[in-house]
Amino acid sequence: MTWTSFHRRGEILRDAIASANRRRDGLLPLDVPGVHETFPDELSLLGALQLRWHTRLAGRIERELMLQPLDLESAVVAAWQATADELPGVLAIVDRQRATPATPEIAVAMEKSAAKEHILLAMMAGRVSVPDAAAARVGAAIEEQARATYVGAPAPEEPEARTLLGRLKAALAA
Incomplete structure (x- = not known):
């Protein structure tokens, strides 16, 4: 991969993430210009999004953990929630692909990535010291706790909604 193609791939991935974060519908942003030329299939795009998450x-x-080093589990929960605020569209895609993977290959990849994420959560929360199946279960419980107490960030307003005409339309619709 050349330096130019590396930067181009990064730009397209940023555009795809921005699109996903705006839409929050859980669908892969395959309609973003350049995605099909940069990512050969859904799995490669999903892999890049999963890696970003x-x-x-x-x-x-x-x-x-630097801010609250004495309460590790609360720090991990807060970090998960902050990441969900930053990447809500990516989280929606990850959740959707975990629940209903588009292909068998995606199912395998999502299962592995979920296990690795859960192990990360459990180890960083100080609840386990060995990356095994038990750690994955503990991490899954931490993720459930983060989700249960998570209050998502509101979706960004569409540009039209910020204009006078957009506000008038919204007021008339209400």
Whole structure:
């Protein structure tokens, strides 16, 4: 991969993430210009989105642990929720593909990524020390706790809604 194609791939991935975060419908943003040329199939796009989610989550956990080092589990929960606020569309895609994978290959990839994410959550919360199936179960419980107490960020307003005409339309519709 050349330096130019590397940067182009990053731009298209950012556009895809922005589109997913606006829509929040859980569908892969295959309609974003350049996606089909950059990502050969759904699995490669999903993999890039999953990697972005995972790296953002890991970084958030590190930051939260610096802020509240005595309550590890609360820090991990707060980090998961902050990541969900930053990447709500990506989370919706990940959730949808975990629940109803588009292909058998995606099902296998999502199962592995979920297990790895759960192990990360459990280990960073200080609840386990060995990355095994028990750690994945503990991490899944931590994720459930994060979801149960999560109050999602509101969807961004459409540009038209911020204009006078958009506000008038909204007032008339109500």
